Amino acid sequence: MSLSKAKLSRRKFLTLSGAALATATAASSLSSLKAVASSGTQSESTNSKGRKFVYSSCAICVNKCGLVAEVNNGVIRKLNPNPNFFKSRAMLCARGNAGAKVPYDPDRLKKPLIRVGERGEGKFKEVSWEEAYNYIAENVLKVIKKYENRSAIGFASTEGFQEEFFIHLANIVGSTNTVRHPTLCLASNIQGYSSVYGTFPDADILNADFVVMAGSNRAEAIITPDTIDMAKNHKKQTLVCIDPRATKTSAIADKWYPIKPGTDLALVLTMINIIISENLYDKEFVEKYTHGFPELAEHVKQYTAEWAEKECEIPASEIYWLAREFAKNAPQSVWYPGRRSSFYVNDVYYRRACAILNAIVGAFDRKGGLVPKRGIKLKKHDFEFPLYDFTKKRIDSGTLPFLNEKLPEEFKTSAGLPTDSCAYISEKDGSWVIYRDAALAGNPYPLKGLFVYKQNPVESVPNRKKTLEFLKQMDFICTIDVTMSDTAFYSDVILPESTYLERWDPAESLGGIVPIVVTRQPVIDPLFDTKSMHQITVDLAKKFYDMPEFWEDSTEDDREYLKKYIKAMDVPMEHLIEESLSGYPGAFKMLMEKGVFYLNDKPVYGKLLEDGARLKTRTGKIELYNVKYAERGLDPLPVYRKPSQGKPGQFRFVVGRHGQFTHASTQNNIYLLEAYGDYENALWINSKVALERGLRAGDKVKVISKAGEQIVKVMPTEFIRPDIVFYVHGFGRLSKGLSLVYNKGASEAAILYDYAETISGNACLHETFVDVQKV
Amino acid sequence: MSKKKYAIVLDDSKCIDCKACTMACKMENHVPTGLYNYRIWVAEKPIRGQFPNVKRSFQPSQCQQCENPPCVHVCPTRASYQTEDGVVLVDHDKCILCKYCMTACPYDARYVNEEIKAIDKCTFCYHRLPEGRQPACVETCPPKVRVFGDLNDPNSEVSKLLVEHETFNLKPEKGTKPKLYYIR
Ligand code: SF4
Ligand code: SF4
Ligand code: SF4
Ligand code: SF4
Numbered sequence: 015m016s017l018s019k020a021k022l023s024r025r026k027f028l029t030l031s032g033a034a035l036a037t038a039t040a041a042s043s044l045s046s047l048k049a050v051a052s053s054g055t056q057s058e059s060t061n062s063k064g065r066k067f068v069y070s071s072c073a074i075c076v077n078k079c080g081l082v083a084e085v086n087n088g089v090i091r092k093l094n095p096n097p098n099f100f101k102s103r104a105m106l107c108a109r110g111n112a113g114a115k116v117p118y119d120p121d122r123l124k125k126p127l128i129r130v131g132e133r134g135e136g137k138f139k140e141v142s143w144e145e146a147y148n149y150i151a152e153n154v155l156k157v158i159k160k161y162e163n164r165s166a167i168g169f170a171s172t173e174g175f176q177e178e179f180f181i182h183l184a185n186i187v188g189s190t191n192t193v194r195h196p197t198l199c200l201a202s203n204i205q206g207y208s209s210v211y212g213t214f215p216d217a218d219i220l221n222a223d224f225v226v227m228a229g230s231n232r233a234e235a236i237i238t239p240d241t242i243d244m245a246k247n248h249k250k251q252t253l254v255c256i257d258p259r260a261t262k263t264s265a266i267a268d269k270w271y272p273i274k275p276g277t278d279l280a281l282v283l284t285m286i287n288i289i290i291s292e293n294l295y296d297k298e299f300v301e302k303y304t305h306g307f308p309e310l311a312e313h314v315k316q317y318t319a320e321w322a323e324k325e326c327e328i329p330a331s332e333i334y335w336l337a338r339e340f341a342k343n344a345p346q347s348v349w350y351p352g353r354r355s356s357f358y359v360n361d362v363y364y365r366r367a368c369a370i371l372n373a374i375v376g377a378f379d380r381k382g383g384l385v386p387k388r389g390i391k392l393k394k395h396d397f398e399f400p401l402y403d404f405t406k407k408r409i410d411s412g413t414l415p416f417l418n419e420k421l422p423e424e425f426k427t428s429a430g431l432p433t434d435s436c437a438y439i440s441e442k443d444g445s446w447v448i449y450r451d452a453a454l455a456g457n458p459y460p461l462k463g464l465f466v467y468k469q470n471p472v473e474s475v476p477n478r479k480k481t482l483e484f485l486k487q488m489d490f491i492c493t494i495d496v497t498m499s500d501t502a503f504y505s506d507v508i509l510p511e512s513t514y515l516e517r518w519d520p521a522e523s524l525g526g527i528v529p530i531v532v533t534r535q536p537v538i539d540p541l542f543d544t545k546s547m548h549q550i551t552v553d554l555a556k557k558f559y560d561m562p563e564f565w566e567d568s569t570e571d572d573r574e575y576l577k578k579y580i581k582a583m584d585v586p587m588e589h590l591i592e593e594s595l596s597g598y599p600g601a602f603k604m605l606m607e608k609g610v611f612y613l614n615d616k617p618v619y620g621k622l623l624e625d626g627a628r629l630k631t632r633t634g635k636i637e638l639y640n641v642k643y644a645e646r647g648l649d650p651l652p653v654y655r656k657p658s659q660g661k662p663g664q665f666r667f668v669v670g671r672h673g674q675f676t677h678a679s680t681q682n683n684i685y686l687l688e689a690y691g692d693y694e695n696a697l698w699i700n701s702k703v704a705l706e707r708g709l710r711a712g713d714k715v716k717v718i719s720k721a722g723e724q725i726v727k728v729m730p731t732e733f734i735r736p737d738i739v740f741y742v743h744g745f746g747r748l749s750k751g752l753s754l755v756y757n758k759g760a761s762e763a764a765i766l767y768d769y770a771e772t773i774s775g776n777a778c779l780h781e782t783f784v785d786v787q788k789v
Numbered sequence: 790m791s792k793k794k795y796a797i798v799l800d801d802s803k804c805i806d807c808k809a810c811t812m813a814c815k816m817e818n819h820v821p822t823g824l825y826n827y828r829i830w831v832a833e834k835p836i837r838g839q840f841p842n843v844k845r846s847f848q849p850s851q852c853q854q855c856e857n858p859p860c861v862h863v864c865p866t867r868a869s870y871q872t873e874d875g876v877v878l879v880d881h882d883k884c885i886l887c888k889y890c891m892t893a894c895p896y897d898a899r900y901v902n903e904e905i906k907a908i909d910k911c912t913f914c915y916h917r918l919p920e921g922r923q924p925a926c927v928e929t930c931p932p933k934v935r936v937f938g939d940l941n942d943p944n945s946e947v948s949k950l951l952v953e954h955e956t957f958n959l960k961p962e963k964g965t966k967p968k969l970y971y972i973r
Contacts, residue, residue, distance in 0.1 A: 105931040111812035233805035245932035265845040673807040
């Protein structure tokens with residue numbers, strides 16, 4: 015047991031500090047949120063009479079589209095798009111529209127709950143907030159004492175405006191073990207692109223002439239403004255869709271290539287080869303801004319179109335066309351960076367290659383190409399959280415002997431893929447699958463308490479069986495959510511959060527080609543006995559502050575720091591928003607009156623190409639050849655490796671999105687479920703293959719993988735390759751509190767295998783092979 | 790005041806079947822839940838060809854606001870009627886749910902609203918128009934597949950689109966003269 019403080023550097027976190035503001039606090043604190051109704055009826059607060067329009071922003075997915083809520087006598091009548099909100103091009107998607115019913119969802123959590131039956135049995139009793147807080151505080155203390163380790167308590171969360179307060183809570187408790195969503199989403203993307211550009215750029219779809227969407231399904235996985243620009247521009251822009259499924263994106267594409275899964279890197283390297291060998295690259299740009307071109311040119315010579323045709327199952331003639339058109343349209347050419355990138359063990363190298371392709375044609379930081387995000391700097395102050403003796407370094411970092419097991423057989427000995435420690439794990443995000451394995455192994459130490467906010471690891475992390483074991487071995491689990499997620503269902507205490515339409519959220523800068531600032535204000539008063547994450551953190555901080563035992567491994571100074579934190583944060587959110595915007599006169603007003611704040615609505619290009627500008631890479635240049643990778647024994651240039659293969663008769667299981675669903679969070683919304691068109695999901699299987707196997711639409715099959723099995727009905731289709739199968743995420747749920755999807759259809763997490771990409775720590779969602787058997 | 794003639798022009802080649810229109814309509818017009826309850830729908834056009842030579846495309850639709858509406862002609866109670874500006878509406882109080890109009894409509898545009906015990910269908914969000922607001926589906930559609938306006942105003946966007954583009958109506962042979970125009 016190491017008690018040495020010297021080993022740790024004081025962790026500093028950026029947060030709003032309201033030291034000056036604390037005294038100015040008015041009486042209208044949001045801490046006194048009260049239950050005003052118990053059954054979904056409207057609140058009766060006095061200012062709710064009549065019809066009003068309130069600006070806020072959607073929180074059903076990551077885009078935060080601007081909305082104007084029409085509220086009648088305190089009841090939401092409709093959410094309308096905010097016409098000023100140019101990032102979302104003045105629209106709301108189906109989910110955003112259905113959000114009007116979210117506060118009134120009968121499945122909402124209405125009061126704090128404490129488990130009374132066995133874990134997972136679903137028996138809870140309603141308790142007061144005070145009781146719930148006491149229960150949490152006691153259990154946190156118990157875990158800290160028992161294991162003499164504050165990092166024995168994990169914190170899992172996903173993206174959202176209130177997530178920062180949850181991270182504060184982790185710091186107050188003194189744990190380093192925060193795990194966030196990126197390794198289930200885009201960690202390898204960020205790593206790959208950043209290793210070339212020093213940043214993860216956006217795509218200027220609005221001005222691009224040639225766009226390649228490979229494995230990105232922007233029609234269904236809506237990202238604003240990209241989805242909208244792409245659909246609007248499809249007649250004047252060439253859109254190429256590369257995907258083993260004909261998704262709805264293929265409907266607006268000029269060409270669709272059903273590529274063999276896992277071979278995209280072969281295609282990109284070949285395109286690079288063609289562009290270089292045919293002298294189609296931007297010589298001036300390459301000369302001036304890149305590092306390692308000669309090495310790249312030599313390296314890609316092996317990747318010919320004739321070779322790639324066999325790997326990718328795309329005709330060589332088409333590959334030539336693709337490469338030549340991409341170069342011809344440059345710099346208005348985009349190989350779309352996508353988001354979710356947790357596909358294969360080789361993902362970081364694939365993302366690197368995509369970035370390199372754009373770089374050699376000069377389509378970086380120029381109109382119509384890849385453009386670095388810009389942001390609007392909000393006022394944030396350093397805040398020092400207590401430093402405890404019992405804090406240890408992350409559970410998923412450093413040398414982990416079991417890491418080799420996270421790679422498929424074929425890749426265990428590969429040079430270029432780390433086998434005993436993850437090369438670039440993010441300190442705040444961690445790696446979900448490695449984190450879970452470390453906890454299960456108790457290596458390097460036990461992880462025995464868990465806080466979960468807004469995330470639902472049971473359905474969002476591959477290999478559900480393992481997640482359930484991970485939860486089972488916990489001494490204590492607390493979940494904060496708006497509905498009874500599967501994870502909440504397996505928790506010991508559940509805190510109900512107010513929905514995004516019932517609370518203030520801090521102002522956030524949304525980075526992009528044109529950055530904006532957004533916030534949320536309550537559209538209605540909270541319907542039930544719920545609180546915001548902000549309030550929960552402040553309340554728990556107070557609890558911990560008052561517990562002398564909580565401070566035994568710290569100093570009086572540390573406790574004082576927490577006091578300062580509480581003082582700064584225990585103020586109405588409006589104050590924090592105003593303070594964060596105080597650098598911009600009129601900003602708060604604009605935010606309230608237009609629902610958005612921006613400095614400029616025009617894009618700016620070329621900042622990183624100006625004389626004297628340096629990229630955040632080792633050489634300061636675009637690293638076609640990555641210097642740091644070379645030093646670490648990783649491949650400095652992307653090397654193609656054949657994807658792993660299933661046994662004869664098996665299918666690769668691919669994952670994908672649907673326009674009605676945000677991950678696993680909107681299937682239990684009756685409106686969205688019906689817009690999806692069915693009350694359960696179905697297995698996409700190629701029509702011919704289905705015929706061969708005697709499977710007809712509606713037949714039930716068992717889908718069996720190394721991780722588990724699920725029963726699902728069959729949907730034969732022409733829109734999928736014969737060697738893969740697919741069903742949509744978020745069905746077959748375990749929580750009885752999700753009345754519409756409990757036990758309906760098939761869960762994805764239950765069958766996905768949990769390999770890891772060991773450079774970024776990403777889960778590999780496409781490394782699962784399944785047998786399909788008629789039942 | 791000159792009479793208006795409202796219409797919607799759609800460029801369905803941009804449609805991504807996101808169903809924002811369906812959902813906005815459900816919220817705006819209190820369309821009850823139920824798989825078959827909607828005023829507005831998005832259909833996948835028939836698939837031609839086999840893997841890998843297949844192409845997907847979608848067609849959003851709704852009540853065509855026929856100039857010559859059979860639904861109005863057959864309605865025994867005059868619950869279904871046409872406004873001055875050519876919008877076909879249903880007076881819910883007068884409806885006796887005989888469903889003659891449902892049978893008469895060639896576009897299958899009507900459904901039974903069990904909550905109000907009457908037939909219901911698209912109204913072009915008639916209640917929004919006096920406030921100068923667009924129909925909810927038009928306002929929310931991400932790529933703006935739909936454009937709403939007055940055909941009697943030559944400067945309206947719908948009139949311009951009809952001049953600039955070749956368009957077609959659904960089932961013209963039925964002689965209903967729809968006011969939904971699809972860009973070819
Ligand atoms: S894309 Fe849809 S769900 Fe996402 S923020 Fe916008 S309206 Fe909401
Ligand atoms: S909202 Fe627009 S793009 Fe979406 S389904 Fe409707 S018409 Fe198509
Ligand atoms: S589409 Fe059907 S319901 Fe609408 S006006 Fe025409 S006939 Fe009547
Ligand atoms: S169902 Fe109602 S609207 Fe339709 S014809 Fe009968 S009375 Fe008229």
